[in-house]
Amino acid sequence: MQDEILIQISNKIKDVRKEKNITIQDLANKAQVSKGLISQIENNRTIPSLPVLMKIIDALNLDLTDFFKDMSSRKKAANRIEFKKPKEYKPFEKEYAKGFLYRRMFTRTIHGRLVDFVLLELKNGARRTRNVKTESFEYNYMIKGKLEYEIEDQKYIFQEGESLFFDSRMPHKLSNIGGVDATMLVVYFFLPENA
Structure with a gap:
């Protein structure tokens, strides 16, 4: 799995959690992990194991397809130029x-x-x-x-x-x-x- 996708996963967890007005503690309790682990995952400080990721997705009441649908690996040609404002x-x-x-x-x-x-x-x-x-x-x-x-x-x-x-x-x-x-x-x- 590409590192870019891992950052997308972290951001998606945080975005969905906030969108659903779920606190870090509530998500941690529901996923049966520590509050500190959720915080580290959301802040790109650690990568969740697959079983932990599955628990978090389930705790957010999402199915796998919905969770991953907008994610993509950005494999681009080395000479591609990207300009942002x-x-x-x-x-x-x-x-x-x-x-x-x-x-x-x-x-x-x-x-x-x-x-x-x-x-x-x-x-x-x-x-x-x-x-x-x-x-x-x-x-x-x-x-x-x-x-x-x-x-x-x-x-x-x-x-x-x-x-x-x-x-x-x-x-x-x-x-x-x-x-x-x-x-x-x-x-x-x-x-x-x-x-």
């Missing part, structure tokens, strides 16, 4: 943090590895209060503003024009300390299982 960037919630606005620009599988291009806006004063981890390497380019990035207890002040690359499996969090809204390009290079 900012209004086409799809907003999504990576994990709840007030003032963090994520917009997915492109998601592509390149040489068998998933790469996710995201525009992240942090509202003035926005901060993550707890560390997060992602099964990826992460490249950040600061477009506007000033952030404090804490990675494994090491703090970095990150300003316009600067870049940061790190193994995002390390615990990390960030805060907007610049006094204005900040914007950053984030590129996630997802790792294969067992990497």
Whole structure:
């Protein structure tokens, strides 16, 4: 199964859950899994096993055909060009943090590895209060503003024009300390299982 489809599965679970006004806890209870696992799946932080995926689909009261009907692998020629305007960037919630606005620009599988291009806006004063981890390497380019990035207890002040690359499996969090809204390009290079 293509990594792009796995992200589509995660997004579909979250979209259907929200559309049906089901809380993460209610879905977890009905699917007989932990709330944390549902959150990790919805935020593309873990891949569900097939039995867990089947339980979640059943808990959402969907049949398999309906769940998978709009999903497709985007096997495209390497020389294909895709152009998007900012209004086409799809907003999504990576994990709840007030003032963090994520917009997915492109998601592509390149040489068998998933790469996710995201525009992240942090509202003035926005901060993550707890560390997060992602099964990826992460490249950040600061477009506007000033952030404090804490990675494994090491703090970095990150300003316009600067870049940061790190193994995002390390615990990390960030805060907007610049006094204005900040914007950053984030590129996630997802790792294969067992990497």
